[in-house]
Each structure stands twice: as C-alpha cells, then as structure tokens.
Amino acid sequence: MHEYPITQRIIKIAEEYAVKNGYSRVRKINIVAGDMCGYVPDTVEMYFNEISKGTLCEGGEISIERVEPKLKCAKCGEYFKRALFSFECPFCGGEGEPSDIGREFYVKSIEVDEDDKGN
Amino acid sequence: MTKEIEVVENIFEENDRIAAQVNKTLTENKVFCINVLGAPGVGKTSVMKRIAEKANFTPFVIEGDIESDIDTETLNKLGIKTVQINTHGACHLDAPSIQNALTGISHIKNGVLFIENIGNLVCPAEFNIGEHAKMLIVSTTDGSDKPYKYPLAFEKANLIILNKCDLTPYLDFDYDFFLKGVLMQNKNATVISVSAKDGDGFDKVVEWIENNACRI
Numbered sequence: 564m565h566e567y568p569i570t571q572r573i574i575k576i577a578e579e580y581a582v583k584n585g586y587s588r589v590r591k592i593n594i595v596a597g598d599m600c601g602y603v604p605d606t607v608e609m610y611f612n613e614i615s616k617g618t619l620c621e622g623g624e625i626s627i628e629r630v631e632p633k634l635k636c637a638k639c640g641e642y643f644k645r646a647l648f649s650f651e652c653p654f655c656g657g658e659g660e661p662s663d664i665g666r667e668f669y670v671k672s673i674e675v676d677e678d679d680k681g682n
Numbered sequence: 683m684t685k686e687i688e689v690v691e692n693i694f695e696e697n698d699r700i701a702a703q704v705n706k707t708l709t710e711n712k713v714f715c716i717n718v719l720g721a722p723g724v725g726k727t728s729v730m731k732r733i734a735e736k737a738n739f740t741p742f743v744i745e746g747d748i749e750s751d752i753d754t755e756t757l758n759k760l761g762i763k764t765v766q767i768n769t770h771g772a773c774h775l776d777a778p779s780i781q782n783a784l785t786g787i788s789h790i791k792n793g794v795l796f797i798e799n800i801g802n803l804v805c806p807a808e809f810n811i812g813e814h815a816k817m818l819i820v821s822t823t824d825g826s827d828k829p830y831k832y833p834l835a836f837e838k839a840n841l842i843i844l845n846k847c848d849l850t851p852y853l854d855f856d857y858d859f860f861l862k863g864v865l866m867q868n869k870n871a872t873v874i875s876v877s878a879k880d881g882d883g884f885d886k887v888v889e890w891i892e893n894n895a896c897r898i
Contacts (some may be wrong), residue, residue, distance in 0.1 A: 566822050572865065576693070580691075581687075593686075596838060599834070601808050642743040648830055650866045658866065659866075661837050668694065669692045669693060671689060672686045672687055674687075675685050675688055677683045
C-alpha cells in the first residue's frame, strides 16, 4: 500500500508535464530515488503498470536511478557509507551525521515521442 | 523521435504545499499541532491521556488508524474532542487527509492538537502533515536498538518520549546505547522517560509542550 499513492503522484506529475509541453503520451518516466527515501522501486514499477492504465503513461515505462546513502562526518566533513550499527567516519574516526545523499526522490524527466505531439 | 523533457519535481512537493496551508491555518487559530509518531503498542493513546490530565491547555485529537475508532471513543469519553481518520490500509497520514479532517473541526482555537499517526515507525516520519512538532513515542519493551534501526523517525523528532519505564527492572533495556543512537541522529531533540501506567514523567512532557506552544 505504501507505494500506491506515491506511484499515483508520479503519474500525475508526468501527465502534467506532457500536457504542458503539448504531448498526448508519456513513453518513459525517469525517477531518482535514494536508497533511504523509503520506497521500493520494484513495488513502484509493479503499481505503475496497473495505475497507468487509462492515463497518458499507459504502455510507457518507468526507470529508477538509485542513490546510495552517505553520512557526513561532523569532524572532517567527508561523506562516507555507514557501516552497520556504527556512525564512525573511516577517514578520521569522527561521528557521521545524516546527510541528504540517499534521500532523493524526484521525477527527473519524462521522455515523449514527436509522433505524439499535439494529438 | 524521442525527446526528453526535464521535470525535477519532488514527489512530496504537493503534500508539502498542503502541509504548509494546514500549518498556517492552525497557527492563525493559535493551535499548536503535534504529530504523534510511534510503532503499534508503544502507548501513543495512553501517553496523550496522561498529557491531557496534566495539561493547562485544551487538547484536541485527530486519531489516525487503519481501521476502528476504539481510541476515539476512549478519548471522547474523557471529554477530549477527538475525530477519527481511517486510512483503510494506507500506512501513514498525509497532509490532504488532515486538511479534510480539519474541515470537520474548523472551530478549534487556542489549544494543542495531537494528530496520532498510524502505528508505524517508517512512513509517518516521511510526510509533513502541517505539524509544529513531531513527538516520537518509543517504549522500553521495543528494545534499545530502535534509533539504529529506524533512524529517520529519530532524526525528525523534536520530542522523544521513552514510555513503559516502570518495566525496566524486568527488561534488558540499555538506556546508554539507546541515547547514543538518538544523539547520533539528532542532537536537538528532548528525550523524556515516562510511565503512562503510573503517570511518572508527565510534568516534564507538559512543560515541554507548553513552552513550545507559546512560541507560535
């Protein structure tokens, strides 16, 4: 259920941009999703096939680019991947704090075909 | 020929826009709004009952549950004005659902609105619903590793309530390990230990709410 309303929102955004640019169909939606964004790409894809029926995105595909999360060291400022049960910076031994890397969740672009212009 | 159209739109953008509207309306009505987060069974409703007993402010509650209105009935019987939202499967409340619920209680003014989110430590932390503060409730029976396993909920909380402290003699809860995990995620949150069963610790909780409520 978690991914269902989010997938609806993704389709809405794609449709808005297609219409705004004069296209009647979306061939592909490119998403950027950090691993910490809380949404499972496979589930979004599964819902996409169902929810897109009857929309401008029907028959299109969804492509999800993943981003690996990183902590930022409060001491030396380096970004690093967190080890399990640890926040320790591998560069200086300082403490890592949550950063925005890995939290991304946005529609990067849509792909349309010139054949669908103005229909 | 295929053409790529740049979008770069955050998927949460519409939710955040509505959350800002909800927050503005509540602030204008002098209602301090607390988003109450916590896993099922940590004592979210019991904590709110204890707060209401000690409070010098008028409490209002929006109860979020997948099904049932058990908690709403309990709170209304205690004289706490409560409305129910049932999500019928959805695992969190979002800003539009709060905007709708508020149309039913638009007369609320001068008080504190508690919005009890769906019992879940994951997605409720991801959605702003118009609150001024997030109150996270965890309990000693959950184990001391929760800040490490559910970092986002701890990172976003302004007030963290550790409930069921009356049970610590019977448990292996490691408070230092718990607090270390909290501090790694969030150095600004206030952590208060309570027992909703005995009522211990709630003076501090009410004091925190009153101090923050008067800032809006």
